[in-house]
Amino acid sequence: MKVVPGQLLGTEEEVMPGANAVLEGSDIVASAVGEAEVKNKVVTVRAQGIPVMVKPGDIVVGRVEAVFEPVALVNLGLDRTKDGRQVTLPGYAVLHASHVRSGFVKNVHDEVKIGDILKARVEEIKREDVGLTIKEKGLGVIIAFCTNCRTKMERRGPDFYCGVCDRVEKRKTAEID
Ligand SMILES: [Zn+2]
Numbered sequence: 001m002k003v004v005p006g007q008l009l010g011t012e013e014e015v016m017p018g019a020n021a022v023l024e025g026s027d028i029v030a031s032a033v034g035e036a037e038v039k040n041k042v043v044t045v046r047a048q049g050i051p052v053m054v055k056p057g058d059i060v061v062g063r064v065e066a067v068f069e070p071v072a073l074v075n076l077g078l079d080r081t082k083d084g085r086q087v088t089l090p091g092y093a094v095l096h097a098s099h100v101r102s103g104f105v106k107n108v109h110d111e112v113k114i115g116d117i118l119k120a121r122v123e124e125i126k127r128e129d130v131g132l133t134i135k136e137k138g139l140g141v142i143i144a145f146c147t148n149c150r151t152k153m154e155r156r157g158p159d160f161y162c163g164v165c166d167r168v169e170k171r172k173t174a175e176i177d
Pocket of ligand 1: 151
């Protein structure tokens with residue numbers, strides 16, 4: 001399906017946002033012109049046109065792909081910048097323990113888990129490396145998956161709840177600075 005930025009791709013109940021797809025409320029919308037496809041419940045948009053690199057200050061949405069203490073590797077989708085540009089990025093961005101929340105974070109893994117969807121801000125770019133931060137209110141894990149059964153968890157107050165396992169897990173969420 002050919003889509004344009006802002007076009008509805010589904011709801012977060014149905015699919016997860018992959019490359020060039022972002023959450024707006026509970027809707028997932030395209031953030032690039034291209035071909036939308038759903039694979040394994042992840043919707044992506046194969047963008048047409050020349051990708052634009054991110055720059056410091058950009059708000060991005062990404063998925064935690066791996067944790068190698070003290071960093072998490074985040075696969076960035078694509079989002080609108082403050083001035084409305086589309087941005088995209090190959091490879092992984094890096095979230096270091098020092099950019100997770102205020103106070104000392106010993107293990108990134110205590111705050112974000114593999115598979116989680118994060119809203120983050122580009123903190124710095126050094127050579128090819130893109131550094132992210134979620135260390136402020138409004139940024140953090142927006143979708144979490146149970147570490148026991150991988151079910152998408154519900155928000156319950158400040159935490160996430162798995163109805164299958166009846167367990168509560170903590171994350172660094174938008175309410176935490
Ligand atoms: Zn579970």
